[in-house]
Amino acid sequence: MTIEFNNVTPAPLAGVISSTTDIWQCTCAFEAAKRYRVVAPSGKGKSTFIHYIYGLRFDFTGKVRLNGVESSHFHANEWAEIRQDKISIVYQDLRLFLQLTALQNIQVKSALYPGNFDDRIHAMAEALQVSHLLNNKAHTLSYGERQRIAIIRSLIQPFEWILLDEPFSHLDLENSKRAATLIDSAVRERNAGLIVTSLGQDNQFNYDKEYQL
């Protein structure tokens, strides 16, 4: 699936768009199976950009196209299919259910797919050193621990793209490396593309291209 932005102006940013942006009010494409880093300081629209690709917001002029189809043309059931099979996400604000356990948060996703995911979930939890937290309620976890649970949840499903909105913001270097290794192997396994937003410091993946926002 290709993702294209054509002359997109987000309503909240109209009038304050930087002349150095490669995305807003420009034409830019994200090619299947490539790896992109989107860099910007706080408030320049990283989460807005991610939400536009994922079809959560449409408060923009211009066009966002997925495989040549304007994102505003998809019906709710088509978005459900896209999110189930084609695009996975780690939200900046994670969006875990805080009253469920870490494991239940992951199972909310895995229950959508056939098969038994227990071994896979436990292997990923082991790799990210959160096995001992799986039965704890999400609201008791630190933000960095929640970030690792949200990453595991995002890697359960099939995808052609994974969108990672500042995924390592609360992880130390060692934990960031472990998470990046896990994401990298899931992306390779699926021959998928990856878009990471970052304030600038992240260099965890071998990116094909960087865009400034």
Ligand SMILES: Nc1ncnc2c1ncn2[C@@H]1O[C@H](COP(=O)(O)OP(=O)(O)OP(=O)(O)O)[C@@H](O)[C@H]1O
């Ligand atoms: N739903 C919305 N309605 C109105 N304004 C919004 C909305 N969402 C974001 N904004 C504004 O748009 C700008 C970009 O917000 P966004 O969250 O996309 O930035 P960001 O680059 O992800 O920032 P950060 O690095 O701080 O998370 C901000 O000025 C924000 O206040």
